Amino acid sequence: MVQETLESDIRYVRALVERSGSGSFPRSVYVLWAVICLLGFGMIDFAPNWTGPFWMVAGPGGGILSGILGHRAGVRMGQIDRGIGIRHALHWGGMLVVIMLAVVLAVTGFIQGTVLSQVILLLVALGWWTAGVHFDRNFLWFAAVMVFGFIGTIFDTNYTWTVIGVLLAVNLVVAALRRRKGEAENGR
Amino acid sequence: MAVDRDARLKNDLEAVSSLLSHKIRLGICVLLSRNTALSFSRLKQLLEETDGSLGAQLRKLEDEGFINVNKEFVQRKPVSWYSLTEAGRKGLLSHLEAMNRLLGR
Numbered sequence A: 001m002v003q004e005t006l007e008s009d010i011r012y013v014r015a016l017v018e019r020s021g022s023g024s025f026p027r028s029v030y031v032l033w034a035v036i037c038l039l040g041f042g043m044i045d046f047a048p049n050w051t052g053p054f055w056m057v058a059g060p061g062g063g064i065l066s067g068i069l070g071h072r073a074g075v076r077m078g079q080i081d082r083g084i085g086i087r088h089a090l091h092w093g094g095m096l097v098v099i100m101l102a103v104v105l106a107v108t109g110f111i112q113g114t115v116l117s118q119v120i121l122l123l124v125a126l127g128w129w130t131a132g133v134h135f136d137r138n139f140l141w142f143a144a145v146m147v148f149g150f151i152g153t154i155f156d157t158n159y160t161w162t163v164i165g166v167l168l169a170v171n172l173v174v175a176a177l178r179r180r181k182g183e184a185e186n187g188r
Numbered sequence B: 001m002a003v004d005r006d007a008r009l010k011n012d013l014e015a016v017s018s019l020l021s022h023k024i025r026l027g028i029c030v031l032l033s034r035n036t037a038l039s040f041s042r043l044k045q046l047l048e049e050t051d052g053s054l055g056a057q058l059r060k061l062e063d064e065g066f067i068n069v070n071k072e073f074v075q076r077k078p079v080s081w082y083s084l085t086e087a088g089r090k091g092l093l094s095h096l097e098a099m100n101r102l103l104g105r
Helices: A002-020 A027-046 A048-077 A082-107 A113-134 A138-154 A160-185 B002-015 B023-033 B040-047 B051-063 B086-103
Strands: B037-039 B067-074 B077-084
Touching: A002 B023, A002 B040, A002 B086, A027 A048, A027 A160, A048 A082, A048 A113, A082 A113, A113 A138, A138 A160, B023 B037, B023 B040, B023 B051, B023 B067, B023 B077, B023 B086, B037 B040, B040 B051, B040 B077, B051 B067, B077 B086
Parallel strands: none
Antiparallel strands: B037 B077, B067 B077
């Protein structure tokens, strides 16, 4: 009798924990990065001289804005988890530092401009993949799109970077719309 | 031998806190242990309880010093944020350990 009650309590608590979720991104963050990816990747084909300055601002700026949007979404939802916020900061901050160090390789002449873009794409793909593993499963798919895009850049076809940007933007917007539908169904 | 086992069972049953034997209160504490703070409306949504029932369980936990409540305004609406106290965290941990021991028999 006692055992049945305890097992029933455990099942109940486990279902609660699963329902509460944690770590996934709000829709606004998906939309923000859809816009950044569309502009930033397209720029490599259409305005290569603006690509560096754009990403120097949009990368860290987008990260900070994502943190603010994530916190606001948490407050609106009524669920605040500082631990997950710190994990996000460490994950994305670490990725930003590594990208900056890759830029140093280009500045010091160890690698050329196009190769730098490819190296950064791979680093970002890895960062987004691990974000998919630890925070939000949608990021596994976005990372896969980047890896396929990277393979496309090896063949040096026209507008490959723009195609990657469009594919990422479409996938991010679709994920945002799916999340909205899911939230509406859950009555959020 | 059987006396020892019965004594251990009695100890473990006593260790299962009566406060957390209620599954709604247990659920509240587990959810709060995994988050810094949860609002009343979020708890209500997750636990699927009425305002009155949830409020009563939260008050019991607050009276026992298991949880804290912090009231503030978010977008001009009053929001009650609940968090687990250190005593609540310890109580939950010993309750879960006792549950584990009982289920491990």
